[in-house]
Amino acid sequence: MRNVILLLCAFVLVGGVARAHHSYGATYDTKKEIKLEGKLAQFVYRNPHSFVHMTAKDENGEMQRWAVEWSGTAQLANSGVQRDSLKVGDDIVVTGRPSRVPGEYRILMVRLVRPSDGFTWGSGAGQVVD
Amino acid sequence: MVRAPRSSSFARLLLALAAVLASAPVFTQPARPATPPDISGEWRLENNEEDTTAQPPLGEYLGIPFNEAGRLRSDTTAESIWGTPEYQCRPHSAPHQWRGLGGARILKEQDPLTREVKVYHIQFMRSLDRPIFMDGRPRPPAYAPHSWTGFSTGEWVGNTLKITATHFKDGYLKRGGPQVSDMYSMTEFITRHGDLLTIVSVTDDPVYQDEPYVQSTTYQIDPTGSVAMETCNGSSFAENGGTDRHHVPHFLPGQNADARAEWLKDQSWIPPQAALGGVKTTYPEYRATLNGAISESALTVPSSKSAINLDQRIAAQAPRDGEVHVLPVQGNVYMLVVDGYNITASVGQDGVLMVNTGPANMTEKLQAAVNQLATMVEAQRTTNSCAGANCPGAWGWSSPYMNAVISSPAPPRPLRYIINTSASPENVGGNEKLATSGFFPRVQGFGTAVTNVGRGASIVAHENVLNRMQTPVGKQPAAPAVAQPTDTYFDEFHKLPEYVNGEAIIVYYAPKATTDGDSIVFFRHSEVISAGSLYSTVSYPVIEVDKGGSIQGVLDGLNKILDLAVAEYRAQGGTWIIPGRGRLSDTADVASYRNMIHIIRDRVQDMIKKGMTLEQVKAAKPTLDFDRRYGSTTGAWTTDMFVEAVYRSLREKK
Numbered sequence: 080m081r082n083v084i085l086l087l088c089a090f091v092l093v094g095g096v097a098r099a100h101h102s103y104g105a106t107y108d109t110k111k112e113i114k115l116e117g118k119l120a121q122f123v124y125r126n127p128h129s130f131v132h133m134t135a136k137d138e139n140g141e142m143q144r145w146a147v148e149w150s151g152t153a154q155l156a157n158s159g160v161q162r163d164s165l166k167v168g169d170d171i172v173v174t175g176r177p178s179r180v181p182g183e184y185r186i187l188m189v190r191l192v193r194p195s196d197g198f199t200w201g202s203g204a205g206q207v208v209d
Numbered sequence: 210m211v212r213a214p215r216s217s218s219f220a221r222l223l224l225a226l227a228a229v230l231a232s233a234p235v236f237t238q239p240a241r242p243a244t245p246p247d248i249s250g251e252w253r254l255e256n257n258e259e260d261t262t263a264q265p266p267l268g269e270y271l272g273i274p275f276n277e278a279g280r281l282r283s284d285t286t287a288e289s290i291w292g293t294p295e296y297q298c299r300p301h302s303a304p305h306q307w308r309g310l311g312g313a314r315i316l317k318e319q320d321p322l323t324r325e326v327k328v329y330h331i332q333f334m335r336s337l338d339r340p341i342f343m344d345g346r347p348r349p350p351a352y353a354p355h356s357w358t359g360f361s362t363g364e365w366v367g368n369t370l371k372i373t374a375t376h377f378k379d380g381y382l383k384r385g386g387p388q389v390s391d392m393y394s395m396t397e398f399i400t401r402h403g404d405l406l407t408i409v410s411v412t413d414d415p416v417y418q419d420e421p422y423v424q425s426t427t428y429q430i431d432p433t434g435s436v437a438m439e440t441c442n443g444s445s446f447a448e449n450g451g452t453d454r455h456h457v458p459h460f461l462p463g464q465n466a467d468a469r470a471e472w473l474k475d476q477s478w479i480p481p482q483a484a485l486g487g488v489k490t491t492y493p494e495y496r497a498t499l500n501g502a503i504s505e506s507a508l509t510v511p512s513s514k515s516a517i518n519l520d521q522r523i524a525a526q527a528p529r530d531g532e533v534h535v536l537p538v539q540g541n542v543y544m545l546v547v548d549g550y551n552i553t554a555s556v557g558q559d560g561v562l563m564v565n566t567g568p569a570n571m572t573e574k575l576q577a578a579v580n581q582l583a584t585m586v587e588a589q590r591t592t593n594s595c596a597g598a599n600c601p602g603a604w605g606w607s608s609p610y611m612n613a614v615i616s617s618p619a620p621p622r623p624l625r626y627i628i629n630t631s632a633s634p635e636n637v638g639g640n641e642k643l644a645t646s647g648f649f650p651r652v653q654g655f656g657t658a659v660t661n662v663g664r665g666a667s668i669v670a671h672e673n674v675l676n677r678m679q680t681p682v683g684k685q686p687a688a689p690a691v692a693q694p695t696d697t698y699f700d701e702f703h704k705l706p707e708y709v710n711g712e713a714i715i716v717y718y719a720p721k722a723t724t725d726g727d728s729i730v731f732f733r734h735s736e737v738i739s740a741g742s743l744y745s746t747v748s749y750p751v752i753e754v755d756k757g758g759s760i761q762g763v764l765d766g767l768n769k770i771l772d773l774a775v776a777e778y779r780a781q782g783g784t785w786i787i788p789g790r791g792r793l794s795d796t797a798d799v800a801s802y803r804n805m806i807h808i809i810r811d812r813v814q815d816m817i818k819k820g821m822t823l824e825q826v827k828a829a830k831p832t833l834d835f836d837r838r839y840g841s842t843t844g845a846w847t848t849d850m851f852v853e854a855v856y857r858s859l860r861e862k863k
Contacts, residue, residue, distance in 0.1 A: 102264035105288035105385055127439075130448065146292075146450035179465065180287045180458040184450030 103148075103208065107176040107187040115145055115186070119169040124162040126151045131188065133171060147173050149188045150208045158206045169193055174201070245365045246401040248329070251435060252313045252428035255405070265385040268469030270486030271479070273387055274512070279417030280485060282834035283386045284465060285808070287458035292448030295771060295800035298441035298780045300336045300357050302380025304389055304412045307426045309333055314436040329363060329370075335439045337779055341372055348375060351525035352536060352546050352792045355391055356781055372397040378781070379801050382412060382422060387486075390416035390838055391801070392522055404430040415515040415522075416837045419488040441779060455768045457807040461815055488512045519837065527551075527747045527790040533571070533578040536793060540735025541710040544787050545578060547571045550635045553739035553787045554579060555732060556586045557710030560622035561647075564730050564739040564787075565630055566639030575639055576646065583621030623648040626709060628716060629670040629694060630728045630741025630789075632677040633751075640692035644668055649695075669703065670694040671718055673726030677756070717773075719743060719766030723750055725757025727766060731773055736784045738770055744802060746791025749832070749839045751846050752854040759858035760810050767803040771796060805835050813855045823856050831855075 103109070117135030131147040149155065165171075171193050175186035188208050190201030200206050268284060275283070290296055301309040311334025318328040318340075329341040339358035349360055353376065361374040372395075379391040393414035400407045406428040413421040449456055473481055480499055483490045489498075492510040497503045527549040528534070534546040545552040548571050553564035561583055567575050624647030629637050647666025675697045678688040687693075703716045712734030719727040723742040730739040742751060743766040752758040770786060774796045777783035786794045812831040821829065832840060832848055840848035 102288055102385060105264060105267050106291075132447070132450075144447075144450060144452055146448055148448070178289055178449075178458075179468070180289055180460065181464070183289060183456075183458060185289060185292065185448065186450075 103176075103187055106148075106178065106185075108179050109176050109187075111177055112174055112189065113177050113186060115147075115173045115175070117145075117171065119165055119167055119171050120144060121167065122162075122165045124152055124155070126153075129155055131165070131171075131173065131191070133173065135173075137184070143184045145173075145184045145186060147175055147186050147188050147191075148208070154205070154208075158200065158203060160200060164198070165193070170195060245326070245370070246368055247317075248370060248399060248401050248406060249315045249317045251431045251433075252315065252406055253431035253434055254308070254310070254312060255427040255429050263384075265383060266468075266472035267386055267465070269385065269472065269484060270387055271484060272491050273382065273486035274418045274420045274422055274488040274491055275387070275486040276417060276419045276488075278834045278837055279388065279414075280487075281462060282388045282417060284469075285460045285462060285834070286386055286388055287460055287465075288386070289449055289458040290804070293456065293458070293800075294454060295776075295780060295796055297448065298776070298778075299380075299797065300779050301333070302382075302389065303339075303357065303359055303374070303377055303395055304380070304382045304393070304410065304422070305384060306333055306336055307408050307410060308383070308424075309335070311335070311439070312431060312434055312436050313428060332436055334437050335441075335779075337781075341370075350534065350536075351522065352527065352534065352544075354785075354793045354795065355798065357779065359395070366398075368400060370397075370399040372399065378797055382414075388417060389414045391798070392416050392517065392519060392838065394517060406430070413515050413517055415517045415519040417834075418515070420512045420514060421516075455771075455803075455807075457804050459804070459808050459811070461812060523747055523838070526792045527745075531571070531574075533574050535578060535582060538735075538737055538785050538787065538793060540732065540737065541712065542732050542735045542737040542785075542787075543582060544793055545575065547575050550790060551787055553730065553737070554582065555710050555712075555714070555735070556583050558587065558622065559708075559710045560625040562626040562628070562709050562714065563624065563643070564628045565636040565741070565789075566627055566643050568635050569638035569641075572639035572642045576643060579624070580621060587619070587621045624666045625649055626705070627666050627668045628714075628728065628730050628739075629668060629674050630730065630739065630743075631724050631726050632670075632674045633724070633742055636742065636789075637674075637678065637688065637692065640668060641689050645691055665691060667696050668692075668694040669696045669698070669705070669716060671716075671726040671728055672697040672699045673724070673757070677724075677726065717769060719762060719769060721757055721759045721762030722752075722766045723758045723763060724753050727762070729766060729770060729773075736775075738773060738784060738786045740766075740770055740786055740788050740799075742789040743767060744770070744786065744788040744794070744799060745839075746788050746794060746798065746802070747839070748790065748841065748846055749835075749848070749851040750806070752851070752858065754854050754857045754861070758854070760806065760813075760855045761858065764803065764806050764810060767799060767806060770799050771803060774799070805839070809835070809855060810859070813852070814859055817856070817859055823853060826856055827852050 115133060115135040117133045119131060119133050121132040123130040128151055129149040131149060133145050133147060134142055135145055137143045171191060173188065174190040175188050178185040192199050270280065270283065314332040316330040317326050318330060319325065320327050327344050329343065331339040331341065337358055339361065341361045341363040343363050346362070355376045355378045357378055359374040359377040361372050363370050363372045374395045377391060377393060380389055381387060382389050389412065393412055396411045398409040407425060408428070409423065409425045411421045411423050449458060469484060473479060473484060482505070483495070489495050489505060489508055489510050494508060494510050498505045498508055528546065529549040531548050536544040536546070538544050541555045541557045543554045543556060545554055547567035550567050552567050552575065555562040561579055624643060627640060627644055644665040648664055649667040675694040678693045681687050698716065701718050705714045712732060715731045715733060717729045717731065719729055727741055727743060729741060729743065743763055750763045752760060752763060774784035774786060776796045780797050781795050783795060786799050788794055809832055813826060816826045816829060816831065827849060832852060836848055842848065
């Protein structure tokens with residue numbers, strides 16, 4: 080029981096760190112959602128926020144490099160995502176909240192799917208970036 | 210029974226009298242307790258006044274005495290600015306820091322003899338150490354750098370520690386958009402009540418506020434706590450996507466207007482006008498405007514004013530006092546403030562190198578100051594530390610001991626290089642006299658100077674500087690031959706052919722910036738960049754469109770500086786940047802200035818796309834939120850002239 084409480088405390092602290100870095104609601108338009116299909120260029124597994132970089136087409140059909148903001152390492156690990164869960168070159172489909180700044184290639188992760196093996200994040204318990 | 214000698218009793222009486230006299234000031238000055246309360250320790254934020262750490266909704270300025278400029282600056286600031294390389298490692302700004310997560314630690318640094326507290330150190334999870342000097346030291350000059358923690362002095366007033374702080378960088382008043390300029394001061398009052406610590410902070414920002422903003426925060430002692438340190442995972446990480454490392458996120462005026470409406474629609478009890486902030490909305494009398502009893506424009510409130518004379522505070526960063534002020538920077542490099550214009554000087558064993566020579570009327574004072582500096586640096590005498598025939602560097606078999614004691618110091622080495630970052634009068638004004646007084650071993654034959662060039666200091670500049678100085682303009686004749694550059698370059702950069710004072714010095718071309726001949730000078734070992742006219746902390750850049758200048762060129766030049774510079778820690782310090790005018794700066798300061806130039810360019814560009822004329826653009830005030838800081842309605846470079854230069858250079862770029 081004590082370990083559970085400690086873990087909970089650690090989670091709260093890590094959550095606090097993430098919250099203090101910048102605000103998701105202020106950065107992203109949480110009422111909108113866009114979908115990107117492309118290749119993973121880089122997976123940065125780090126605190127306070129992890130990032131998936133992918134190349135995918137924008138609304139004009141031009142290829143862009145997108146930065147998809149994800150949770151910190153503790154939250155990702157708790158939801159089954161490790162440093163080696165994704166590989167450069169993976170074909171992925173990402174759904175997320177677009178940046179509030181027009182023309183910015185930055186989104187907040189809502190759901191990630193890797194069709195080749197069905198790896199999915201975003202539909203299970205706790206699989207929400209907050 | 211042994212009595213104390215009479216003299217001893219008398220001495221005790223004198224001592225007692227002295228003690229009474231010494232304590233006399235207690236009755237005439239604010240009462241300083243004999244033993245001030247101990248505020249040191251680990252403190253936990255008590256989030257009991259409001260949700261102090263939470264992110265307020267976008268556009269929520271309730272209770273903030275914003276003026277029009279503060280509101281616009283905040284409305285157009287995008288949160289994703291924190292994803293840019295220059296922002297990722299920034300700590301909380303000082304006005305918000307007490308309300309940041311992670312608690313606070315207060316340490317005491319005591320004088321080992323008197324045991325009095327010399328300095329309090331305040332630390333937060335992601336801040337830098339903030340010293341509060343209790344020893345009465347004076348404030349630094351206005352041309353000294355600003356930092357995230359500012360420069361703070363403290364004094365006890367009764368049981369309250371009063372902190373007065375200046376020299377802050379720009380940032381935010383609270384999370385979620387409300388901005389502060391780099392001109393604000395903070396006064397904090399820290400009072401301990403048992404296990405509680407109350408901090409009342411007064412943020413006085415005359416650029417964006419109509420009166421100081423006051424907030425209080427409560428902490429509780431936390432003996433088992435320990436402030437964590439959050440490291441920064443490094444800058445230059447592309448958090449904003451895309452491939453443009455110079456991307457500056459922002460909103461055009463009105464573009465983000467629905468953000469405020471978004472949260473207000475669920476908060477029907479909040480009058481929309483009050484959500485915009487403003488000094489009148491912060492007073493109870495404002496309620497009369499809500500029921501229609503009085504219009505807001507007719508309402509008067511007993512507001513206090515800023516204690517800061519903004520114009521004076523800005524001008525003090527570049528004092529036009531006819532004097533030369535020397536600020537040691539880093540390595541070999543010094544900043545000389547010459548009647549408001551900055552000269553960069555490298556001083557060392559090879560001699561002197563100067564970036565620009567200041568206004569012509571200041572040459573004699575500048576020369577005297579440089580000579581004094583060179584003498585101090587190069588010819589400073591120290592005590593001999595080696596005796597005996599085996600001392601390193603001894604010539605022959607005699608000890609240098611005697612000579613070190615009896616000889617006089619060697620004269621300072623001469624001025625060898627002048628680098629002109631443009632042909633503007635304030636940059637080349639002293640060329641003629643200073644170059645002549647210098648020495649560069651430029652010989653035609655042994656011991657003979659090259660005809661028409663002489664053996665004066667080498668003058669390095671982009672070739673367009675030479676072209677301008679050679680060409681008479683109207684009634685103004687060409688510059689004297691000895692004042693003209695002797696060594697020009699035309700490429701994207703020029704490396705000086707050899708180390709000067711032990712380091713490489715590289716001159717980078719900044720095309721179409723304030724003119725067509727701008728340079729940036731990088732001192733590679735000292736880690737200093739001399740920015741020339743591209744960068745000023747006291748005005749908008751003086752863009753001379755008729756001489757090939759452009760807003761885009763200035764922006765590119767500032768980005769070049771940011772590409773070269775590296776912050777030491779938490780996005781401050783590291784590479785120092787000496788502006789053409791104003792205070793010594795670092796990457797964070799240049800990034801803020803770059804952002805302003807970028808934002809103004811985008812706004813004017815957008816207006817041009819909409820078909821607006823120059824007069825319409827001026828009337829739309831695209832620089833409104835920066836005018837109190839950098840603009841002017843009088844003098845040689847007004848806001849109107851700047852906007853016109855931006856407009857023209859964007860219109861004419863095609």
